[in-house]
Amino acid sequence: MEENKPREQQPRIKDSNAIYFLVIVIIALLGTNAYLYYREKKTNDRVVNLNDQLRDEKTRMETEIDKIEAELDNANSTNIKLTSDMQNEQELARLKIASLREQLRKNKLTMGQLEQAQTDVKQLRYFVTKYTSDIGELRKQNSALTVERDSLKNTVNDVSAQADELAKQNEELNSKVKEAAALKVRTISVTPMRVKNNGKDDDVSKAGNAKKLRISFNISDNTIASKGMHDIFIRIIDPSGNLIIADNSSMFTADNEDMQYTYKTAIEFGNEGKLYEVDWTNPAKFQKGTYTIVLYSDGYTMGRTGVKLK
Known part of the structure; x- marks a missing residue:
């Protein structure tokens, strides 16, 4: 009878091991679920509600876009004939402005989208600054060409006046020669x-x-x-x-x-x-x-x- 007792304890040991393994699996699943929940929560936290958390940033960006568009309109208010490249650049800038306004009109942006919008605004600012500078340079060139044209016009007028005077003198000289050649x-x-x-x-x-x-x-x-x-x-x-x-x-x-x-x-x-x-x-x-x-x-x-x- 005493020899049979150890054999009865072996199934109990195996059952305990199985329970321990199940507990470990459950803990692991709970940990995984906790990690996934944390990651999802962290991702959700990256969605920025502009109306509540970053309203000032949204207003600042909208104001900056308004200024940029006003500068673009002011640059085009002069009667300067743009090159084809400058016309294309202006169209692209206005498309970008419309796109940024549409993005900011939304109530929610991801942090990545917000950062990209901020980058786009900086690039737009750089472009419009350069575009305005190009317009100013073009205006200077046109002004210089106008001065040169007026100078050439004055020169042409002077030359024309001199030519008329020479023609008059030549006519008078020819008349004198003709009169001198007439028989008397x-x-x-x-x-x-x-x-x-x-x-x-x-x-x-x-x-x-x-x-x-x-x-x-x-x-x-x-x-x-x-x-x-x-x-x-x-x-x-x-x-x-x-x-x-x-x-x-x-x-x-x-x-x-x-x-x-x-x-x-x-x-x-x-x-x-x-x-x-x-x-x-x-x-x-x-x-x-x-x-x-x-x-x-x-x-x-x-x-x-x-x-x-x-």
Whole structure:
């Protein structure tokens, strides 16, 4: 009987070990649950209620965003033409501002989201500061270009004025050269003539006998006058002061004035001091008194004289 007692105690020892193991497992599960609860609670604690805990931070960030947006609006208030890059940067900045406002509008943010929003605001502040600086630099460049443009405009105006003055001087010089090159008479005389029965001419002094006027002249020495044929226009004014005209289409220009002529002819000039004679036959009867004769060539007056008929 005594030999059987130890065998009866062995199951009891095994049952005790099992109980101890179960207790340890339960404790471990309770510990795990406690850890998971602690971790979940810690995570939940990281969710920040901005209305209660960080209201001041939310207000500060909103105020900062308002200032940044106002600076962006102020930078764009000037009539500065932005580059395509600056336009893209401005659009991105406004999208970021809208995104940050939407995030702050929410009542709850995680700490990570809050920290990211703070970082975004700092980056936005840096961008707008740089953007405003770029606008200022662009404004300075535009101002410098405006000054340079005005300076160039003044220079162009000065050059244009100088060109106009030179053109005027050149025109005056050309006019003087042209006038200097025009033929001028050195001596001029007019003789009333009649035609005798034998066909020969004879000079007369009475108006009743005269049939034509012989105009004799020679040309002053002129080395710059062109050699060759020159048109000669003659105006004859009767004693009553009336111009005797060939016809209504007998027009020419001299001394910057359009006039009618009495007679037109041409001479060949060679700068030789040659004597020229031009006869003009009066289609009407001569009157008593003084006839005035004026010669023109190359757009200027050559000379004038008069003759008196009895």
